Amino acid sequence: MTDTRSKPRHRRRKTALVAGIPLALTAAGALAYSPVFGDDAQSTASAATAAVPAWATATADGFASVNALGQNGTYGGRDGQIVTVRTLADLEKYATAAEPYVIVVAATINMDPVGKEIKVQSNKTIVGSGTSGHIVGGGFFLGSGVHNVIIRNLTIRDAYQGVWNDKEHDFDGIQMDGAHHVWIDHNDLRHMADGLIDVRKDSTYVTVSWNKMSQDNKAFGIGWTDNVVTDITIHHNWIRETEQRNPSTDNAAHAHLYNNFLEDVAGTDITSSYGNYSRGATKMVLENSYFQGINNPVIKDSTATIVQKGNTFVGTSGRNESGGTAFDPKSYYAYTLDATANVPSLLKSGAGPRSSIGTTASTLAAAATTLTVAKDGSGQYTTVQAAVNAVPANNASRVVIQVKPGTYRELVKVPSNKPHVTIQGTGGSRKDTVIVYNNASGTPKPDGSGTYGTGGSATVAVEADDFQARNLTISNDFDEAAHTDIAQQAVALRTSADKVFLDGVIVSGDQDTLLVDTAAKEKLGRVYMTNSYVIGNVDFIFGRATAVIDKSVITLKKRYNGTSAGYVTAPSTAADRKGILIANSTVNGDVSAASFYLGRPWHAGGDASLDPQTTVRNTSLSSAIKSTPWTDMSGFSWKADRFAEYKNTGAGSGAASSDRPQLTDAQAANQEVADWLGDWTPTAA
Template sequence: MAAVIGLVAALSLGAVGEAKAAAPSSAASVPADRFTDRAHGFASLAGGTTGGAGGKVVTVTDQASLARYAAAEEPYVIRVSGAIAVEPFGSDIVVTSNKTIIGVGDTGEIVHGELHLNPGTSNVIIRNLTIRDSAVEGNWDCKDTDFDGIQMDTVHHVWVDHNRFSNICDGQLDVRKDSEYVTVSYNRFENNNKTFGLGWTTNVKTQITIDHNLFARTKQRNPSVDNAAYAHLYNNYLTAQVDPGDPVWTYGNWSRGRTRMVIENSYYRDVQHPYQADATAELVERGSILRNTTGRTDEWGAAFDPREFYDYRLDPAAAVPALVERFSGPQKRIGTTLHVPADYPTVQAAVDAVPDGNAVPVTIAIAPGTYRAKVFVPATKPNIVLQGTGQDRSDAVIVYDTPAAYGGSTGSATVRIAANDVTARNLTFSNDFDEAAHELSGEQALAMKTTGDRIVFEDTAFLGNQDTLMTDSPKLDVISRVYIRDSYIEGDVDFVYGRATTVIERSVIKALSRGSATNNGYITAASTWTGNPYGFLITKSKVVSDAPAGSFHLGRPWHPGGEPNAVAQVLFRETELPAAIKASPWTDMSGFSWKDARFAEYRTYGPGAEVTADRPQMSDADAKTHTVAHYLKGTDDWAPHARR
């Protein structure tokens, strides 16, 4: 389905001087995502257009790499970063089947060159690129050259989306010689003579959808459609024609030959011959707006009903200029989502597809389901978002059942995040190793271990028993930061532990009973470096427990390997504590006294929050420098808590 939405009333434009009124549209029922990475329109039919999905993801910055991957036999998602100047001037980059070529953010550019799809090519997506400047100075008509922006001959299943074409010598986009199942959406066609042509055949085979495109400062072929079986044009914006004084070859849309064309809810401003049809062609127009236009507006024949082929939603014609100006062309947020399992069968496969050194955030969208496998995000793959797409965090669960007895504490982790700048949302991480069914010396079983910096967990759950969640750093004197918000953590022994600076805010922590009347476990086991004033902050949260009253500790000081410079720092701040918490909630560990650690409470409350001699209370003065902002700020002013 076309990814279109209706504008709110505030964006609606007036209709002064309009020749036709806008067709009604129900904004409430229209999808909200204009950046979907699923092809719509004709490109979505007959098996659909998926490009290089499932293939390796590569990032290119030079012509040789782009040409090599674009021409490869196997599928590729090719991310174009920065401007690639093609040499010799006007040369082709051949694109073979099963490819996605996509700009990184809004930086990807093809300069002085053409993307060329030879006959027989299929399943190609070209998105989010600027393709520009192959025009020869002073040669407006380009009669002696054939330098196109994109040219395709006898291909099928192609999606051209969110690109910008400017100053191309010949056609900015040529769809030729019986190409089929093509969608052209959200592009900017600017500064050109022969802009967008379709045909070069006597057959009547092509099916094409053309929606939400801008045609500005162009002269002809906006588009010209010759002998297409079905051409569906909707919500396009044509404006500011070049050379409107030419009575014939300056025009908007042209239905030529035996084309059947349908135009809906488009907007024409300062255009000569907005839409016209040959006597042998058919053109049905409805709902469009014309302002300051002259010349032909032909309508005859029955054409076809697009809804017999696919579903779509129309924006009001009056809203089209604002929408197209805002959303067409390259966008920073496009090309950054990998779907599990639609594109990649496992979460790990999607992680592996992210390029090393990734600088633009990539979202791995995880569909509802239980994924029984381990996941490792290596340090070489930063800027990843793990995003569950279900309605609840319990809908997508990543789970495994390895204990520390089989590979050590780190080896037990269901998920390990070593990269910086990783975010996880709306997911559950679990280690469901069954302690009761095994008698092992190493029963630690991590659901999650992090060593990267600037890690965020939002609306996530961590399920396990001993050592459920470890937030760590690469080594003792390296400070990593983790922010956990609106989440749930459960366990029994040391189930929040490590040396990373970690904030847990607005979350629920469940201390599980092990069946003891006196000691059921420990919530925290921090190992904060002495040079780091900030370890664990648990704030504005709630601790719950099914353990008996007075049988659970807030924590103990962990000195890994007896390291004397690992001195725990833990603050429970403005957090509700249950009756299960001991009156003396801190305890020694491995010969190290809890009194030498940096343990404190500040304004805790609830049945487990009594004040005793063994419960250090932070002063109001010190509390001013032990806030979420202080813990996370670092040297780079990181403030994930301020984002909403």
């Protein structure tokens, strides 16, 4: 049965933290900086005690620093007020305003609809607060004539729609059409539906520096015009695991590329087709850049020019071209080259968002404690569990465990007396940092006290509230084929806590991959997963928690013997609670058509008082899903519980019937993500 009970809907009050202090005054020392609440912030400025932070008055280098087109360099919104935003409405309000602003993004902001690009107006600085500013599912658009804009220290990610070379969705991270004097600096741009950065239609006086660009088909395109006017500087960017446009530079009058690191990692799903490309009438100077594993690392059209100086090529193949005359960048601006040999290490440690940008001395003092983990001994700890053990019991504030790339074969448990823990991979991809083990339900414990059982088999077990994981893979690689004689449930991640936020992760296994549980039957446990992947085959999203899988990919996997058969969800929801919600996502995989159910009711221990619930809505279902997508379990009928769909698409979707319940619009209005999460708004920390 569907859940038609009337309950209040939870919605978010949209607020902004505003510091109404003109930076022109603070930079001159007339006022100090202090963020305060309220629209009357200007009147409280004289009580501030700290100097304006340097990042609020930072100016661009490279071509963005050149005095041209009536604009003397690029300094963004430094003459305006500092505004801290945490909602889409407030970000859009200030970014599209006519007045100058320094806009500090201090939360994860999800674009609605997916693919939305905020139309930024002139004289703006948009800067992430430390590493907490995330723009998810969309980006920014700078139209004709827009100028003096800084986009800095943000993570812009995950508008990907499941099609690699996507021709249908122009969902860019940052797109410029006819803008000038733009500085894009220290951002992490990845996994978008089209380009990460597009500099189009005569946009000029642009500098792109110290960014990480990854996990995308098209990294960075420049051009889309017959006019040869674009002047652009591209320096100290780490471009990895991108197929094309790294960048593609078409009809640029002056393109200066230096100290960039282009990397194609062997053995991954992404293979570069080319690196730096000088097209049309482009004049390019390419200096002290490092190319590793790139196919066709430097190419040019017959009409274009490339002058190469001091570049290094390791494991590259194919075209590596230069020729013609270009220009002397130092006739436009001053710059200093780093040694080419130092570029990989320099960018791995220095590209992307910085904790020191977008924050003040007071916020830095209150910032999270950070612990580092590295297998090679370069961190504080060599295992993730050792870092968890170092978190003080009953800690009152956030502890971030930063895990460097590598495979960590270990069991990790975050006990209930260690809340506010974040485990975060620091690599360019969620595949770079892997926590993996291979226990199954039937695996004997080493002390001879029996077997682990399903819950005990988890590679990572989270029992502490307010836990977060991001940018990593959690896996259980139990070998089913080699151990057919024991119980094969093998959990990758078990959560039995409230306010668990899984952001940009992969959770991978076979049977019982992701166990979303609660500390006890009578306790609430909420889980929010977004921009992530869950991989498995039998009951691989299961448990009694109130769990949301949002804007994610659920990948169906064949059994160890090559057969296709399985169940996506097995909820064991308590009565009068919300169960499992899959929303705005994709269900697919290399399995046979009509071989998987969306779910079945798990009455754990034969408990007839449970009322299992799965809702799948606004999600693309592949042909692998059966036309009758729900089934019974252990003598309990799915029709006696709560299973329903709403406005799903794809070959595996279907019309309403007695075997395929569909929510009405009124029912769906009470089964949205916010209804599941209640008073909790997941925010990156």
